[in-house]
Amino acid sequence: MTCERVALVVAYLDVAATTRVDSRVAEVVLHWMTEDFGNAGSRTHDYGTRAKKAVQEARTYLAQTVGARPEELIFTSGATESNNIALLGLAAFGEREGRRHIITSAIEHKAVLEPLTHLQSKSFEVDFLEPGPSGRISTEAVMEKLRPDTLLVSLMHVNNETGVIQPVAELAEKLRETSTYFHVDAAQGYGKIAEDLRAPIDMISISGHKVGAPKGIGALVLRRRGWDRVPLEPIMFGGGQERKLRPGTLPVPLIMGLYEASRVFHEGHDRWKRDALVVRERLLTALSKTRFRINGDPDHSVPHILNVTFDDLNAEALIVRLKDQVAVATGSACTSASYTPSHVLMAMNLPEKVASNGLRFSWHPSQVEDFDPTGVVETVLRMQPAAS
Incomplete structure (x- = not known):
């Protein structure tokens, strides 16, 4: 089977759906697919050692872009998987602690709304806040809904349909003073409004293909509160990679593509x-x-x-x-x-x-x-x- 390249003659104004992979990124991905193609989990030869070192370099850089430590970032297939790990992975802790209340907005992406709908079927109570014509959820509206049994607030950074920026940095500062965890779906905001994501947000979902990386790669930032980790439990099993939260062979070429795309986007x-x-x-x-x-x-x-x-x-x-x-x-x-x-x-x-x-x-x-x-x-x- 052969693939013919088709020249696009229309203007592409749909980058909120996906971006074109930057040529510099494609070159990096190809290198790690065809030359340094080792498995980062292989410890007996230089191919694996080089792959492992490269992944750690990428992890360190990507964590730094949101003011996190390398050990606070795990690689995923994209923001949808990151959202699922963050939301569903916190459920067992909420059940044990008797904290089954969640606050979110009615304008979230389906990758947040559908996991939360699933949690509703498991006896979690979810408040879906509506923003009004501005498309912007107010910090006050979230805080007014906060209860002693509120486990989590999940609010997107930038709305994927309207481009409206939500007040995640302000909200993070307020929630940090409570026991409620804060998750931000930053699929559309990562790379664009970097300073917001340096706020003390507990969990941040990142998608690579919104900033010029290939589809199929992203990350989840799990920022500690002092020495305490976010008490997530895995929703998949097998292999123990990525702190046992995202098992499976690390896609080194895609990780390096995300690294390069992020670097290119931030520099420009x-x-x-x-x-x-x-x-x-x-x-x-x-x-x-x-x-x-x-x-x-x-x-x-x-x-x-x-x-x-x-x-x-x-x-x-x-x-x-x-x-x-x-x-x-x-x-x-x-x-x-x-x-x-x-x-x-x-x-x-x-x-x-x-x-x-x-x-x-x-x-x-x-x-x-x-x-x-x-x-x-x-x-x-x-x-x-x-x-x-």
């Missing part, structure tokens, strides 16, 4: 942010010729994600018309095949007509330098009924 962060804002302003200026609304608080959003609804226009129909111009989505890649209203936009108490037609633009500025939104605007104007 200032330019990325500046250029992402330029693209955002260019897009908003062009869209001003149409009738649209921004979904979520633009003053508390990352620069590279924009969710809009066009008045009197069906988002699915628009995507079909735009498919030869631009790659965009109606929301999370995990649910974009569904034609139901966005659970995120519905939880923001937006009208169903708005929530059903949200369109997400997300970009990496270096990959859309030549993107001209004129064609998108012209298509919208042709489809949008004249204002009455």
Whole structure:
């Protein structure tokens, strides 16, 4: 079987779903697949020794990016697995201690909502906070729900549909004064708002393919409270790797790819942010010729994600018309095949007509330098009924 490379002629504005692997990252991955291909668990030869040393170097660097120690980071297949380990792995402790109350938001990714729904079937009580039209959960709203039996608060860093930043750093400081653990799904925020993740968050889920690494690699940070570890128990067994929380042969090429992608992204962060804002302003200026609304608080959003609804226009129909111009989505890649209203936009108490037609633009500025939104605007104007 042969794979032919197909040249993409459309502008790619769906990096919230996944990013293109950076060429420098691909080169590193290939090296650890074809030259230094040893198993990091092999202790009897240099191939294994080199792999083990490389993994430790990657672990040290990645932990440092969020202000953690190397031994506080384990490698996973991505944020979904990290979320499952964090949420389900804490359940046994909660049951033993009689702490079965969990606080989260109704705008979380399915990788958080579905494990929590599973815990509800195991007699855990979960409060799903709704943010209102801003798309932002307030620290006060979380703290008001806190109880003596609250085991965990789980709140995403950046919403994957709206790009709205949640106040995780502020909340971490407050929760650190309690016995409640704090988990943050940082799939969309890692690398973009580094200072937030240096706050005393107990558990942080990281996904590599949102920052130019290959799919299938991520990490879970488990920050200690003094000498005390987060009391997680494994949800998988076999081999004992990664502190027995994530058994299996370490994917050295993918780990090194995540290491390189993170390094590249962090070193270019200032330019990325500046250029992402330029693209955002260019897009908003062009869209001003149409009738649209921004979904979520633009003053508390990352620069590279924009969710809009066009008045009197069906988002699915628009995507079909735009498919030869631009790659965009109606929301999370995990649910974009569904034609139901966005659970995120519905939880923001937006009208169903708005929530059903949200369109997400997300970009990496270096990959859309030549993107001209004129064609998108012209298509919208042709489809949008004249204002009455």
